[in-house]
Amino acid sequence: MTDLLLTNVRPFGGAATDILIRNGRIESIGRGQSAAGMPVEDGGGAIAIPGLVEAHAHLDKSMWGMGWQVHQAGPSLEDKISNERRLRRELNIDPERQSARQVALAASHGTTAIRSHVDIDTDQKLWCFEGVSATRERFRDVMDIEIVAFPQSGLMIRPGTLELMDEALANGADVVGGLDPCGIDRDPKGQLDAIFTLSQKHGKPIDIHLHEPDELGAFSMEMIIERTRALGLRGKVTISHAFCLGMTDRARAAALTEQLAREDIALATTAPASRPVPAAMEIRQAGIRLCAGSDGIRDTWSPYGNLDMLERALLIGLRYNFRQDADVEYALHICTQGGADVMELRDYGLREGAFADIVLLDTETVTEAVVARPKRKLVLKHGKPVARDGQALFDVE
């Protein structure tokens, strides 16, 4: 495990100090620490923040590094799902190779933990799960990766998927996934009962994609809340996207928010510019854990994305029209501590005792870092440098 004295850094843009790292953890923070014989890294007055947390990714899907693929899929969710199933094999979007590239890309941007949904369906079977699992093993000292067994092509409409998810969860998947129980599966009771049963069987948390808008999404959300309460899964469920909380009936959204808070159900957002979004400040006031993610990166769904969670903080700021520095700092909080809270990362943060997952940024303030998105000067994972000046310090094919 790594020992390192990191000198002259400014935690969250505050006063300059030193960080003493021993055995991959922050032993102490303060000036004038004795570190005889330890390697020393001069932070040069850079801002230090804890490692960025990518809390909603799809590491198995990206075509990064495969040459440009023209996007022509139709507009509906079903168009994109079936287009992807077809292209995955046609183009050989190999989940192991592609997830490894994503790990290098994420590390280069200062991300030190990722929750990745991984497609499981009766065509791919466990190909995606096994590929991302191999990548997780290979980069264990670079990135914490949590795998969600995700029924991208539907669960009830695709018999055999549930058994495959069960197998993935028995073999190391960390989280039970779900997807639009009305919109995709056309059987909300069926899907939700199935995934909550899986969660209980394996003792693992749940993360459900919920794109359904307005009252339809609210209905599915209520069914999720009901099961969370009935099964005592308080604090163990995440709803991703939750566009329905951005509906125009604010009183209805506020009532749902209150119920989410009561069951400590977390939310994940990508802060999409083109969709209604949960009201971040109401979510915050209600004490609901809120994290963020990049979603798909240059995949068959869309050409966008770069796995840069500092840029995601910018997009959060723009989406919510955060203009005061304190609010922009909250956008970054969502992309750091918010993700750690949802992934239940133990020992996270810029504090004594925590793992030394640290990112250095050469700007004057945290808000400037979010709006300017400088190349990450240095990224430490458990005290070990994994990226410098925007480049990962390890190779992938």
Next chain:
Amino acid sequence: MTDLLLTNVRPFGGAATDILIRNGRIESIGRGQSAAGMPVEDGGGAIAIPGLVEAHAHLDKSMWGMGWQVHQAGPSLEDKISNERRLRRELNIDPERQSARQVALAASHGTTAIRSHVDIDTDQKLWCFEGVSATRERFRDVMDIEIVAFPQSGLMIRPGTLELMDEALANGADVVGGLDPCGIDRDPKGQLDAIFTLSQKHGKPIDIHLHEPDELGAFSMEMIIERTRALGLRGKVTISHAFCLGMTDRARAAALTEQLAREDIALATTAPASRPVPAAMEIRQAGIRLCAGSDGIRDTWSPYGNLDMLERALLIGLRYNFRQDADVEYALHICTQGGADVMELRDYGLREGAFADIVLLDTETVTEAVVARPKRKLVLKHGKPVARDGQALFDVE
């Protein structure tokens, strides 16, 4: 005037070719051109696009390079306007110095033409106008700058402003500005009559900021349309922002769109993630000129922005959920030809006879350029290199 042979470039990502530039203009496009004694620039297979057009900027406002200023202004438009008037002198946000910095920043990102609104009020008087005018003169060979005489603090509520605008227009301002005739001036008839009269007096076009939402904005928009029609100003009016066209009553918005098209009234957008926006594809189908801009850059209003119109194309794509390559290319069109159409730039584009305002981008496709926003490899203004590898080739203080 500049002569140059630009070899091995791919116009809009098409087949590689050469571009022969003589006297600052594109003389011919094609392989095997004879250019004895001319300087040669090897494009290395990069994509060539015409210069980016920044069609809604505020060059006089930015605090770029002044050290970080914490943002604490209140939420209303009036809060931000009065906060700015106060800080401008307190912090010495010198319009000449700051606009020069903006020109260098814009050029570094491949922008070759800018329409800038410039604040005119009874506190600043013509300080901002004169500063940006001086910058325009200084950088005449680097950037086309169009100046809008803009009553940021209101026209009717601030007697004396109209006379100052009149003076600016007599002294080189190109466009008559306006601002929320209901929301700010509380006198739509008064403001609109005043600025349309100025337009007629000086024979200059109009560009009106219209943030007013929903039916209020629709009302102001109708008053603008009525005056455009009555005074025969077809093709001479731009409405910036036009949030009201994103209102939920789509039939109402469609009827307004039809009237805008009839009077050839152009629209400018920043594609804000947090506001309703005109439906870009409906605007396009109606044949309405649509351009884009960065709006304020790291000013007293907000910490955001970098004057990168390739990034603006990305934000347009995200705002409108453009996922197919052809649609992302349209986002870039808005930031190039769209701006040229609104600014009525003569001889614009990648075609023989046009001015050689050219940007080289090292990506495989145009869509990849928009999503990846690479450093601009080379920027030519009238054939002359003004930026290379993301750096302006000229100095400002």
